[in-house]
Amino acid sequence: MSQLARPTQGRMLGGVCAALAQRFGMSPKTVRLIFVVSCLLPGPQFLIYLALWILLPSEDKVRATGW
Incomplete structure (x- = not known):
């Protein structure tokens, strides 16, 4: 699993949902x-x-x- 960080690509508002999706493979x-x-x-x-x-x-x- 990758580190939890807000991505610079593919984010809508703050990138929180995109970060959680990356982290959990969703x-x-x-x-x-x-x-x-x-x-x-x-x-x-x-x-x-x-x-x-x-x-x-x-x-x-x-x-x-x-990090």
């Missing part, structure tokens, strides 16, 4: 659909998305630092 469209459907349920999904957007590094920064 299609980004599938992860986005799961996220949208999960937002219809009660819970902190949107806040978790925002936190991951802030906390996950971009692939550019990961390559630059060598």
